[in-house]
Amino acid sequence: MEGTRICEPLGAGLPGALPAVVAAMLEPHFYPHRPRDVELVQTHISWVFLAGEYVYKVKKPVRFVFVDASTLEARRRLCLEEVRLNQPLAPEIYLGVAAIVAPDGRFALGGATGEMPTDAVEYAVVMRRLPGERMLDRLLNEGAVSVEQIEVIARHLGQFYRSASREAASRYGCAAAVAQMVMGNLAECERFEGYTLNRAQMKGLIRYARGFLDQHWQLLNRRAHEGRVIEGHGDLRCEHICLMGGRIVIFDCVEFSERLRYGDAACDVAFLAMDLERLGAPHLAGPLCATYAGITDDADFTRVLPFYESYRAVVRAKVESLRSLDSQVPRAERDRARALATRYFAMACGYAGCYDGRPVVIVVCGAAGTGKSTFARTLGNRMGLEVLNSDDVRKRMIGASPTTPLKAPYGGGIYSQEFTQRTYDALILGAQQRIEIGAGVILDATFRHPGERRRVLEAAVRTGACALFVECRADESEVMRRLSERSRRPGSVSDADAAVYLRQVADFVPLDEIAPECRIVADTTRGNDAAVLAVERQLGRLCASKPLHEAIAYDEQHSGCHSL
Numbered sequence: 001m002e003g004t005r006i007c008e009p010l011g012a013g014l015p016g017a018l019p020a021v022v023a024a025m026l027e028p029h030f031y032p033h034r035p036r037d038v039e040l041v042q043t044h045i046s047w048v049f050l051a052g053e054y055v056y057k058v059k060k061p062v063r064f065v066f067v068d069a070s071t072l073e074a075r076r077r078l079c080l081e082e083v084r085l086n087q088p089l090a091p092e093i094y095l096g097v098a099a100i101v102a103p104d105g106r107f108a109l110g111g112a113t114g115e116m117p118t119d120a121v122e123y124a125v126v127m128r129r130l131p132g133e134r135m136l137d138r139l140l141n142e143g144a145v146s147v148e149q150i151e152v153i154a155r156h157l158g159q160f161y162r163s164a165s166r167e168a169a170s171r172y173g174c175a176a177a178v179a180q181m182v183m184g185n186l187a188e189c190e191r192f193e194g195y196t197l198n199r200a201q202m203k204g205l206i207r208y209a210r211g212f213l214d215q216h217w218q219l220l221n222r223r224a225h226e227g228r229v230i231e232g233h234g235d236l237r238c239e240h241i242c243l244m245g246g247r248i249v250i251f252d253c254v255e256f257s258e259r260l261r262y263g264d265a266a267c268d269v270a271f272l273a274m275d276l277e278r279l280g281a282p283h284l285a286g287p288l289c290a291t292y293a294g295i296t297d298d299a300d301f302t303r304v305l306p307f308y309e310s311y312r313a314v315v316r317a318k319v320e321s322l323r324s325l326d327s328q329v330p331r332a333e334r335d336r337a338r339a340l341a342t343r344y345f346a347m348a349c350g351y352a353g354c355y356d357g358r359p360v361v362i363v364v365c366g367a368a369g370t371g372k373s374t375f376a377r378t379l380g381n382r383m384g385l386e387v388l389n390s391d392d393v394r395k396r397m398i399g400a401s402p403t404t405p406l407k408a409p410y411g412g413g414i415y416s417q418e419f420t421q422r423t424y425d426a427l428i429l430g431a432q433q434r435i436e437i438g439a440g441v442i443l444d445a446t447f448r449h450p451g452e453r454r455r456v457l458e459a460a461v462r463t464g465a466c467a468l469f470v471e472c473r474a475d476e477s478e479v480m481r482r483l484s485e486r487s488r489r490p491g492s493v494s495d496a497d498a499a500v501y502l503r504q505v506a507d508f509v510p511l512d513e514i515a516p517e518c519r520i521v522a523d524t525t526r527g528n529d530a531a532v533l534a535v536e537r538q539l540g541r542l543c544a545s546k547p548l549h550e551a552i553a554y555d556e557q558h559s560g561c562h563s564l
Contacts, residue, residue, distance in 0.1 A: 021122050024107035044323050057125040067256040079123045082255035089250040095126045130242045137238040140279045150284045154291035156248045161265045164230035172262035173229025175220035179213045192321045197345040204354035211437025212307045232268040234261040237275045270308035310351035317344035353440015358466045360440040365447035366472035367504035369479035371524030376444035378528045388430050390445035394423045435463040450513045469519040478525050
């Protein structure tokens with residue numbers, strides 16, 4: 001025997017006889033199959049013993065707002081519920097519940113049970129152990145997850161949700177219930193102000209949540225009525241997904257709260273998308289969401305996605321904040337939990353489109369072929385922001401599909417100065433509506449002239465938003481290659497060709513009237529990753545610096561050198 005390997009040593013002062021039970025379960029000879037060693041992993045509500053080919057999970061005797069496991073009977077019920085709920089997604093993994101007894105003063109495993117034996121001192125969920133190296137979070141860290149695998153996961157979830165219970169959908173999925181859940185969760189996080197988030201972030205998250213709920217109340221009720229609200233997983237993170245060859249095993253469904261399990265299926269998927277981004281894989285979050293929305297025919301998925309991503313990030317921030325304050329957890333783990341909670345709160349603000357409590361409007365501009373639409377989509381997926389595209393808006397205004405080719409002479413047809421003005425009116429109105437509810441937005445358009453850009457700055461000042469202009473550029477040879485490839489590819493939203501690019505470059509007025517801290521250049525010639533990081537850093541600096549009205553003053557000082 002190699003003995004016991006403790007991943008997270010226990011602290012002192014645990015209540016009742018539980019420390020003795022835990023000590024007994026750390027010994028390999030406690031288990032009938034005699035594992036070589038035992039590893040202990042702690043969560044905020046459980047002790048998890050990794051014992052060879054099996055896993056035993058014991059509930060902690062804790063009481064939080066969201067769970068009460070303070071009595072032995074409550075812990076027994078939680079164990080039985082965990083097995084029941086996880087059977088649909090992982091039937092071969094969850095083996096049952098075992099009683100822990102001590103008939104002669106020595107702790108031992110009893111048999112599987114549905115009742116509470118008079119001599120039981122604790123209960124454990126018994127599971128088969130999954131290969132740690134095949135967990136999604138580990139595979140992501142190794143760069144070993146493909147888009148195809150993520151799409152398979154999306155389809156697997158779609159099948160699960162189709163057969164999931166909807167019995168309590170109206171109770172947990174109506175707008176009033178969602179509002180109570182989201183706002184209640186934020187209220188519980190107010191205690192962490194000055195610890196894992198600041199006051200401005202707290203205010204920004206509250207403003208965004210209230211604004212979204214007010215604007216989308218009927219949409220949330222309709223989604224519940226249409227069957228989008230189901231009894232889902234509730235804790236759909238990468239560490240709870242195992243890829244074993246052609247099999248996908250999803251485990252550790254939330255057992256302690258029907259309210260946390262029940263919700264819009266988009267909320268479950270948002271949790272996984274958020275976790276993919278946290279683990280450095282935003283390029284996989286997009287395919288996950290697109291595949292899921294496509295196979296479920298969910299036209300409103302993208303409208304609710306950032307809202308639920310922000311909510312899920314706040315939930316994780318709360319959990320990690322609580323963990324960081326748990327005296328039973330070692331100091332190093334508490335410090336890591338606090339840092340992670342801080343990151344989750346920052347992510348929540350990003351999905352809400354607010355930095356340090358302020359919503360953001362990002363203008364992605366530049367000539368055709370410079371990659372601005374691709375960059376805008378990449379940035380939107382990364383930050384959870386909606387993208388308003390001028391080509392899309394322009395064509396919808398005349399009732400055409402965005403992918404319908406509508407070639408016209410430069411400056412003619414729907415690309416005339418008058419129609420372009422109407423298009424920008426619609427873009428800026430859409431941005432203002434989103435900013436007013438505390439949400440961020442990305443505007444994807446050429447924005448060739450200072451007058452067009454000034455209107456965005458003025459709208460941002462009126463609503464207290466933080467505005468950043470991102471000018472996309474690329475080597476001309478790369479632009480020509482892209483435009484040539486686009487012309488041969490059906491379904492493009494843009495009608496621009498090489499001739500349009502050259503005219504736009506000639507007409508484009510430099511962004512000199514924009515204050516330096518409110519603008520950035522993104523070279524997309526060799527990809528977007530570096531530019532996305534630069535935008536995020538600049539936003540952080542910008543939103544923490546001077547008020548936006550000073551950028552307007554800068555514009556007024558410099559606007560005389562340009563004419564429309």
